[in-house]
Every structure is written in structure tokens, then in C-alpha cells.
Amino acid sequence: MSNGYFISFEGVDGSGKSTQISKLKEYLEASGYEVVLSREPGGTDIGEQIRSVILDPNNQGMTAVTEALLYAASRAQHVHDVIAPAVEAGKVVICDRFVDSSIAYQQYGRKLGECVRIINGYAIDGCMPDLTFLLKVKPDVGGTRIGSREKDRIELEDKSFHEAVYQGYESLQEEFSERIVGIDAARSVDEIFAEIKEYMDRLLKE
Known part of the structure; x- marks a missing residue:
């Protein structure tokens, strides 16, 4: 998968x-x-049908x-049907979450351990992002931003769960520092994007 680019957030x-x-889409x-x-x-x-099952607040069991x-x-379906073909065709795929989310939420948040990476x-069948932007805000700040809108099953988890997820992301950034770029997301939208643009331009030039 060397013709295009795969970017995750x-x-x-x-x-x-x-x-x-x-x-980023508009800029590219x-x-x-x-x-x-x-x-x-x-x-x-x-995948969207699976999403509805995962996030349904009624599925607490x-x-x-x-x-x-x-x-x-x-x-697995996503990689096969969308990501791999698009990158092979020379397109830039920008994905809201990928495998790092599973490691943060299930390995760290759910305490499932290494089995998450194994499955x-x-x-992913060898498909990994060329660059991952980790937008860093503490869970309490993120929760405030969500506000009063209806929360999904994952968002409804308690504070300790979301703090474990945050620590999981911190560990992933350290482990994969060549791929994962930590971005201070407590700043203004334009300040955040200026930094993202800088890293993206560097990747495209390489």
C-alpha cells in the first residue's frame, strides 16, 4: 500500500x-x-450495522x-472494502479512529491485555496508518465538550474507564513515536490545524 496515504485521528x-x-480534507x-x-x-x-450494536446504550450487557x-x-471489513483499495488507487484515506482506539479502549480501558492486539x-492484515494524529485533551475536558447531547454506550462509561483510555493513548504515543503525533487539542481550532498541516506537509514531501 505505497501509492496513497493512510491518515488516522x-x-x-x-x-x-x-x-x-x-x-485536513479541505486542505488536501x-x-x-x-x-x-x-x-x-x-x-x-x-461495519455501520456493527457500529449500531456496539454503541447502543441498551446493550449494557x-x-x-x-x-x-x-x-x-x-x-476487517473496513480494511478490505475501503482503506486498502483507496490507498492502492493513490488516494488519501483519513479515518476517524483505527486500531489504536481498540488498544486504548479495550486493552487499557477494558483491561483485556494483549489479546486485543492479537485479534x-x-x-488489519498489515494495513497501518502512515501517520496518526492523537488529539490530546483530558477526559473531563472532552466530556464537557460533548455537553448535553445523547451519549452512546462507550461515552456513558465512568470516569475511571475514560482515564484508563487516556493513559492507554499516552502509552501508545510513547511506543509508536515515529507514527503517532501528540497534538495539544486544548488550543484554538486554527492553532491545532496549523500543527497538523506542518506534519502532513512533511509526510507528503517525503
């Missing part, structure tokens, strides 16, 4: 991923690139292992 809920993804298209936006869980018809397997199943190894 990560962060706790309320970190501002959607806003920055939209700005203005620069002449064909951009594919996608998200996880989801991104395909099958879902076990941690079931959750992890459903995320991986959605991802997702099959799901």
Missing part, C-alpha cells in the same frame, strides 16, 4: 477529531489530492470480549 471523546478531519483536496473520509467502527455497510471482537470484525493483527 485518535483521541478521547470530545477531543475535536471531526473538526480537524474536515479541515485544495492541494490536488483525492481524499476518502471514513470512520470506525463503521466505514462499510456491514455486552461483555468486554464481545465488544473487542465486534470492533475487530468491523475493522486486530488479523483484522
Whole structure:
């Protein structure tokens, strides 16, 4: 998968991923690139059906292992149907969450350990982002940004869960420092994007 680029955005809920993804898409298209936006869980018809099951607040009885397997199943379909073909065709794929989310939320948040990486190894089939932007805000700040809108099953988890997820992201940034760029997302939208643009330009020039 060397013809195009695969970019992922990560962060706790309320970190501002959607806003920055939209700005990056606009910037890249203005620069002449064909951009594919996608998200996880989801991104395909099958994946969106899986998403509705995972995030449904009525599914409180879902076990941690079931959750992890459903995320991986959605991802496997997503890689096969969308990500790999688009990158092979020379497009830039920008994805709202990818495998780092599973490690942060299921390995660290759910305390499932290394099995999360093992099952997702099959799901991604060697497909990894060229660059990952980790938008960093503390969970309490992200929660405030979400405000009063209806929360999904994951967003409804308690404070300790979201703090464990945040620590998971911190560990991932340290482990994969050559790929994951930590961005201070407590700043203004324009300040955040200026830094993202700088890293993106560097990747495209290389």
C-alpha cells in the first residue's frame, strides 16, 4: 500500500477529531489530492450495522470480549472494502479512529491485555496508518465538550474507564513515536490545524 496515504485521528471523546478531519480534507483536496473520509467502527455497510450494536446504550450487557471482537470484525471489513483499495488507487484515506482506539479502549480501558492486539493483527492484515494524529485533551475536558447531547454506550462509561483510555493513548504515543503525533487539542481550532498541516506537509514531501 505505497501509492496513497493512510491518515488516522485518535483521541478521547470530545477531543475535536471531526473538526480537524474536515479541515485536513479541505486542505488536501485544495492541494490536488483525492481524499476518502471514513470512520470506525463503521466505514462499510456491514461495519455501520456493527457500529449500531456496539454503541447502543441498551446493550449494557455486552461483555468486554464481545465488544473487542465486534470492533475487530468491523475493522476487517473496513480494511478490505475501503482503506486498502483507496490507498492502492493513490488516494488519501483519513479515518476517524483505527486500531489504536481498540488498544486504548479495550486493552487499557477494558483491561483485556494483549489479546486485543492479537485479534486486530488479523483484522488489519498489515494495513497501518502512515501517520496518526492523537488529539490530546483530558477526559473531563472532552466530556464537557460533548455537553448535553445523547451519549452512546462507550461515552456513558465512568470516569475511571475514560482515564484508563487516556493513559492507554499516552502509552501508545510513547511506543509508536515515529507514527503517532501528540497534538495539544486544548488550543484554538486554527492553532491545532496549523500543527497538523506542518506534519502532513512533511509526510507528503517525503
